[in-house]
Amino acid sequence: MTEPDIDSVLDIEKEAYDRPWTRVHFEKELDNPIAFMYSLTGEHKGRHVFAGYVVFWVVYGEAHILNLTIAETFRRQGLGLYVMRLVLDMMKASRVDDVFLEVRKSNVAAKELYRQLNFKESYERKKYYGDEDAIVMRLVFNEYI
Numbered sequence: 001m002t003e004p005d006i007d008s009v010l011d012i013e014k015e016a017y018d019r020p021w022t023r024v025h026f027e028k029e030l031d032n033p034i035a036f037m038y039s040l041t042g043e044h045k046g047r048h049v050f051a052g053y054v055v056f057w058v059v060y061g062e063a064h065i066l067n068l069t070i071a072e073t074f075r076r077q078g079l080g081l082y083v084m085r086l087v088l089d090m091m092k093a094s095r096v097d098d099v100f101l102e103v104r105k106s107n108v109a110a111k112e113l114y115r116q117l118n119f120k121e122s123y124e125r126k127k128y129y130g131d132e133d134a135i136v137m138r139l140v141f142n143e144y145i
């Protein structure tokens, strides 16, 4: 992901979340030396468009996934899983041992996706999203298939 991608990324972000990241969030992460950001493009109605993105941190053998979003028109086609597998392979190559992420308690789709990758529910962060608790999910790499 680069700065010129942010407009398209924000369109997907606003469509996906009640409390979307703002431009400042994305700009801050683009300047963050421990942050990795990738956007994904695809064909829709003959046009080349943004299909999703992922943002994660890697620091001292630990990784944290901050944002994984697939645009609505591209969902349920295996893209979320595909992106996550790529990201986990990158992390493994960077000798990451543990991967963490937060997910809304009610977010069945995301929790199912992460479970398929062998993430386990670790603990809850009360009112992490203001209106809802977060489940912290963790993947220990020697358990990753």
Ligand SMILES: CC(C)(COP(=O)(O)OP(=O)(O)OC[C@H]1O[C@@H](n2cnc3c(N)ncnc32)[C@H](O)[C@@H]1OP(=O)(O)O)[C@@H](O)C(=O)NCCC(=O)NCCS
Binding pocket: 016, 068, 069, 070, 071, 074, 075, 076, 077, 078, 079, 080, 081, 082, 102, 103, 104, 107, 108, 109, 110, 112, 113, 114, 116
């Ligand atoms: C969660 C999200 C990234 C999944 O992306 P996706 O590309 O649609 O997911 P995939 O097609 O790769 O699905 C992989 C698995 O996830 C689960 N899954 C995905 N969408 C689901 C849904 N709507 N309901 C139940 N399970 C779902 C299924 O287990 C699915 O496997 P299957 O298709 O074999 O049943 C996408 O729905 C999204 O961007 N949601 C809004 C943003 C968000 O919640 N991000 C995660 C924040 S933690």
